[in-house]
Amino acid sequence: MHIGVYTETMKIDVSRSGRATGRATLADVARLAQVSPMTASRALRGESTVDPVLAERVNAAAAKLGYVPDPAARALASQRSSHVAVLIPSLTNRLFVELLEAIQQTLRQGGFQTLIGITHYDVLEEEQLLREQLLHRPAGLLLTGLEQSKATRKLIQSGATPCVFMMEVAGDAQAFSVGFSQAEAAAAMTRHLLERGRRRIAFAAAQLDARTLQRLQGWRETLAACGRHDARLEWLNEAPSSVELGARMFEQIVAAKPRVDAIFFCNDDLAHGALLHAPRMGIEVPGHVAIAGFNDLAESAQMVPPLTTISTPRTEVGREAASVLLSLMNRQQPAVANRDLGFELVIRQST
Amino acid sequence: MHIGVYTETMKIDVSRSGRATGRATLADVARLAQVSPMTASRALRGESTVDPVLAERVNAAAAKLGYVPDPAARALASQRSSHVAVLIPSLTNRLFVELLEAIQQTLRQGGFQTLIGITHYDVLEEEQLLREQLLHRPAGLLLTGLEQSKATRKLIQSGATPCVFMMEVAGDAQAFSVGFSQAEAAAAMTRHLLERGRRRIAFAAAQLDARTLQRLQGWRETLAACGRHDARLEWLNEAPSSVELGARMFEQIVAAKPRVDAIFFCNDDLAHGALLHAPRMGIEVPGHVAIAGFNDLAESAQMVPPLTTISTPRTEVGREAASVLLSLMNRQQPAVANRDLGFELVIRQST
DNA sequence: CTGAAAGCGCTTACAG
DNA sequence: CTGAAAGCGCTTACAG
Numbered sequence: 001m002h003i004g005v006y007t008e009t010m011k012i013d014v015s016r017s018g019r020a021t022g023r024a025t026l027a028d029v030a031r032l033a034q035v036s037p038m039t040a041s042r043a044l045r046g047e048s049t050v051d052p053v054l055a056e057r058v059n060a061a062a063a064k065l066g067y068v069p070d071p072a073a074r075a076l077a078s079q080r081s082s083h084v085a086v087l088i089p090s091l092t093n094r095l096f097v098e099l100l101e102a103i104q105q106t107l108r109q110g111g112f113q114t115l116i117g118i119t120h121y122d123v124l125e126e127e128q129l130l131r132e133q134l135l136h137r138p139a140g141l142l143l144t145g146l147e148q149s150k151a152t153r154k155l156i157q158s159g160a161t162p163c164v165f166m167m168e169v170a171g172d173a174q175a176f177s178v179g180f181s182q183a184e185a186a187a188a189m190t191r192h193l194l195e196r197g198r199r200r201i202a203f204a205a206a207q208l209d210a211r212t213l214q215r216l217q218g219w220r221e222t223l224a225a226c227g228r229h230d231a232r233l234e235w236l237n238e239a240p241s242s243v244e245l246g247a248r249m250f251e252q253i254v255a256a257k258p259r260v261d262a263i264f265f266c267n268d269d270l271a272h273g274a275l276l277h278a279p280r281m282g283i284e285v286p287g288h289v290a291i292a293g294f295n296d297l298a299e300s301a302q303m304v305p306p307l308t309t310i311s312t313p314r315t316e317v318g319r320e321a322a323s324v325l326l327s328l329m330n331r332q333q334p335a336v337a338n339r340d341l342g343f344e345l346v347i348r349q350s351t
Numbered sequence: 352m353h354i355g356v357y358t359e360t361m362k363i364d365v366s367r368s369g370r371a372t373g374r375a376t377l378a379d380v381a382r383l384a385q386v387s388p389m390t391a392s393r394a395l396r397g398e399s400t401v402d403p404v405l406a407e408r409v410n411a412a413a414a415k416l417g418y419v420p421d422p423a424a425r426a427l428a429s430q431r432s433s434h435v436a437v438l439i440p441s442l443t444n445r446l447f448v449e450l451l452e453a454i455q456q457t458l459r460q461g462g463f464q465t466l467i468g469i470t471h472y473d474v475l476e477e478e479q480l481l482r483e484q485l486l487h488r489p490a491g492l493l494l495t496g497l498e499q500s501k502a503t504r505k506l507i508q509s510g511a512t513p514c515v516f517m518m519e520v521a522g523d524a525q526a527f528s529v530g531f532s533q534a535e536a537a538a539a540m541t542r543h544l545l546e547r548g549r550r551r552i553a554f555a556a557a558q559l560d561a562r563t564l565q566r567l568q569g570w571r572e573t574l575a576a577c578g579r580h581d582a583r584l585e586w587l588n589e590a591p592s593s594v595e596l597g598a599r600m601f602e603q604i605v606a607a608k609p610r611v612d613a614i615f616f617c618n619d620d621l622a623h624g625a626l627l628h629a630p631r632m633g634i635e636v637p638g639h640v641a642i643a644g645f646n647d648l649a650e651s652a653q654m655v656p657p658l659t660t661i662s663t664p665r666t667e668v669g670r671e672a673a674s675v676l677l678s679l680m681n682r683q684q685p686a687v688a689n690r691d692l693g694f695e696l697v698i699r700q701s702t
Numbered sequence: 703c704t705g706a707a708a709g710c711g712c713t714t715a716c717a718g
Numbered sequence: 719c720t721g722a723a724a725g726c727g728c729t730t731a732c733a734g
Contacts, residue, residue: 279631
């Protein structure tokens with residue numbers, strides 16, 4: 001078996017020009033492996049069209065020289081950067097922190113870096129961030145939710161940058177998304193409260209972003225279906241969620257609606273506040289009122305009493321969305337365009 | 352006054368080669384402005400050596416074409432990327448979220464993008480993240496704290512990448528840092544509690560990272576100076592901080608040391624938990640025990656009672672550290688290498 | 703103050 | 719399966 005030996009004059013590396021960086025370059029690797037830079041390039045990227053023997057030589061040479069491809073050169077030549085722009089609403093909500101960490105870890109393994117933009121739950125800010133990011137030509141895009149401005153949608157569709165939506169499941173077969181049904185999850189919790197014999201079930205929410213409103217809808221429809229929906233038991237507050245706000249909302253609800261026998265908070269932070277505040281008001285949970293949350297944060301199991309909540313798969317969503325994006329960026333179609341990862345009703349002692 | 356007119360043959364833009372991107376390029380701008388690409392490049396970067404009339408023409412041309420410089424090309428040619436790597440311990444602590452947002456905003460205005468690495472309070476993870484980031488050749492580095500592994504310090508010193516340390520003030524005149532004295536802030540709070548007549552002052556801390564231990568030290572030394580330090584009143588827990596943990600620690604301290612008349616929590620999250628939990632235990636704050644926090648998070652003023660705490664300048668630290676880094680990346684020496692931004696003792700009703 | 707040349711380190715597109 | 723050539727879009731370094 002004859003393997004060609006690359007015979008370009010082997011210059012001794014004495015005369016590095018003034019601009020060279022000193023780091024090993026593809027040409028260095030090729031020279032050491034006695035192949036052309038092109039073959040080295042192909043071998044290093046794992047293209048299958050390279051003779052295994054040569055590929056082996058290239059990899060050994062690269063390892064020996066500690067070669068690391070220059071991302072700028074690669075981006076310039078291929079017109080594709082190694083960055084992924086991730087747009088999330090907030091970092092104050094631990095949900096998104098966990099989502100982000102899963103994304104970052106997956107992308108990193110795929111050789112991509114994560115650029116984070118915080119939209120502050122504002123579609124126009126999201127649009128602005130997207131425009132900025134697009135100027136830097138990210139290889140891919142990860143957006144939160146399905147509610148974008150028209151301009152944002154246009155930017156995404158007109159560009160060729162692969163994009164995956166997270167946390168909700170798109171109906172559109174053109175789009176790619178990974179999430180679960182927020183409304184169904186809320187409906188499941190509401191049914192659970194009904195099964196527990198609760199009849200005056202309030203819904204308390206903050207922030208009021210799209211997903212929160214979907215939860216509200218799930219609660220509404222479930223109660224309406226059995227004739228128990230009462231709009232006066234909707235407690236909606238536009239302020240950001242926090243443990244403290246939960247305590248205040250709990251106080252207000254109990255004061256205004258003493259006959260409420262269950263409160264379904266749109267997230268765990270609020271529910272934690274209620275649980276912590278209940279003793280100050282002399283209210284027993286779940287004796288007087290049942291408390292339910294949403295997300296199953298780490299502390300929910302530690303509360304007194306432990307919190308009944310919906311376990312949401314944000315880590316899986318992050319990992320999976322990043323994986324789908326990875327295939328897309330690799331010009332492969334993912335098996336499923338829109339993935340529903342489901343949720344889990346976690347019944348503890350607060351209901 | 353004679354202004355040279357660039358007279359290179361003006362090719363009509365019909366024959367874009369197969370690889371061109373379709374976006375306006377520096378050459379397009381130069382052609383339209385009738386100057387050389389070099390002059391266009393200089394004008395666009397605001398170099399002062401360009402004739403104002405030509406600079407004006409260039410800027411007009413760029414605006415007309417909607418020209419945006421290609422970051423990859425720029426990075427390749429100049430060997431300097433437009434990315435800054437920021438290493439922070441956690442995103443679960445709101446402190447760092449606020450720090451990060453300030454950094455990101457400042458850097459963005461300077462034309463840089465932020466790459467975030469989460470170290471999870473682990474120097475080895477920090478080292479690993481730094482290695483990875485360095486492969487991508489960031490233009491600058493922003494690290495949290497002054498406690499790094501030897502290898503990390505070596506990586507920073509051997510490379511020519513500008514680096515600014517945040518949250519603490521370095522003594523080393525070679526380094527650049529922006530922060531405040533954690534120990535002094537804790538000492539100030541401790542003195543305040545003493546002035547309020549408290550005599551059995553406990554210190555309760557979680558996570559136990561370097562800055563938390565500096566606070567512990569400030570508390571220790573202040574009490575030791577007046578002969579009131581009691582090591583049995585140190586409550587140290589390695590778990591991450593959270594409101595819930597604060598509630599549990601409060602319960603434990605009160606149960607174990609019923610005569611404690613003040614608890615200085617190492618951060619507001621823990622203090623919030625104590626404040627929320629106190630009523631369940633029938634304990635009056637500050638009547639039975641005074642509660643103090645650290646950081647002054649948004650909710651601290653809303654608590655019942657409002658929390659006495661240390662207001663820390665994390666937004667200013669982020670902004671200032673990013674500014675210092677911006678000068679450094681611009682090859683300018685900042686006025687001050689190590690900046691102490693101070694802190695503020697915020698006395699409310701919990702002490 | 704301005705410009706021609708060369709080069710940054712890769713990959714695309716083409717030819718064999 | 720492999721390679722020579724050209725080019726990605728800028729900036730450096732030099733010359734005037």
